Amino acid sequence: MQHGSNRRHFLASSVSLAASLGVSRLFGQDVPKITPEGEKRFKPDSLFLTWQQDPTTTMTIQWIGQAKQVDEPTILYRDRGKGDGWIIGPSCKTTAFPVVESASVRPERGADAGEAATKPADPTAPKYTGPTDLTIFRAELTKLSPGTEYEFTIGLSAPTYRFRTMPTKATKAFHFVSGGDVGIGAHALANNKVAAGQDPMFALVAGDLGYDNGVNGATALKFIQNYAATMTDSQGRLIPLVTCLGNHEVRGSYGKTLKEATFFTPLFNGLYADTSYATLDFGDYLSLVLLDTGHCAKIAGEQTAWLEKTLKDRAGKAHLIAVDHVPCYPSYRVPEGKGDKFGTGEEQRKNWCPLFDKYGVDVVLEHHDHTFKRTRPLNDGKVDEATGITYLGDGSWGKLRIPKTPELRPYLEEVSSNYHITMHRLEDEQRFHLAFGETGKVLDVHRTGKKPRNRTPGVTTR
Ligand SMILES: [Fe+2]
Ligand SMILES: [Fe+2]
Incomplete structure (x- = not known):
């Protein structure tokens, strides 16, 4: 046929x-x-x-x-x-x-740099080449x-x-890799090789790809060239790339539109055609709900309403995974706000986490803080070993910081200052998450089980 x-x-x-x-x-x-x-x-x-x-x-x-x-x-x-x-x-x-004629942000400060804040153009800076x-x-x-x-x-x-198409069912061979905050340096390349070495079905890069800041076309191109050069599996198959938006894709970082995601938009608007958030449904077994943490769409309002409907409609999926860039539960930045300014992740904790809890999201993958992080299982912000959600990641594919300790942030279970990617293996209705360092060493192993999809947030169900 x-x-x-x-x-x-x-x-x-x-x-x-x-x-x-x-x-x-x-x-x-x-x-x-x-x-x-x-x-x-x-x-x-x-x-x-x-x-x-x-x-x-x-x-x-x-x-x-x-x-x-x-x-x-x-x-x-x-x-x-x-x-x-x-x-x-x-x-x-x-x-x-x-083509962007001149850079309006200062250059990246090297592989170990933190977030380069957007700055007005320096008139003495070299013109874009x-x-x-x-x-x-x-x-x-x-x-x-x-x-x-x-x-x-x-x-x-x-x-x-x-290439290979994804299977009709998630078999024991189904696994993918994820991470965030890549850049174009040596650590990024080392982790590309570790990622490809897992023979994943695809790679998910959840924000801060090359650090083009919406102005540097050479950086945006280099990220893709690095990916193309390294992300082939052991059988010679190209490993598909799934992305979501981070602050470093956007000229101005926050509160902008897809137009200011200068290179991300034309490269990825096949999926992000109308909005900077989207869902990728793999048959009837896996949904990736890819969110925008305030870069080209507001967190509250329309996106949150979309999120609720999206999660509700996917209650039957064996694997329901939310993906965002700025973490709901940061391992480095300050979670509490000051005055009228939100702390890191505070808006998501207010708007999105109750929905993650209510609709039983299996795991949340998030980045931006440049560490390895795994939270304790959380339900309504409190530890719930039975049905809480693990927030995993924190974005050190190619960027690095020293995380805060679990003693200082009791919602954290495991942290380390390691460049890393994570391999997710789907098996029946559970998932195994293996974090690998840039030399291929296993840093962490974690299992997430089946979650009840509709429940009252804050109430433990067994
Ligand atoms: Fe970053
Ligand atoms: Fe970021």
């Missing part, structure tokens, strides 16, 4: 592709004349995969490059297991990679078969790449 419709697609598309590519004989052999591997001349250094819709049946292919580098930005793909001819997929949609002639290419493959390995190429002169 699938093959039949693809075959029709191939026949319908092949005439125009043949014309544009100069392929003279298509119908006789069902396979366009693709340049032999050794003669490939188009090798994008920023090719990566992501998703806009259900990862069990779709895949989005993207790269950033010069338009003149590629003869024909059309995707050809096929099921590796079937050995059929190539299917002519969609042509890429293109968007200009933004990033790329000015780049295009973002995007093509989405749809109606794919779940749990299947595909290969694809771009036009007729690019290498062949591989």
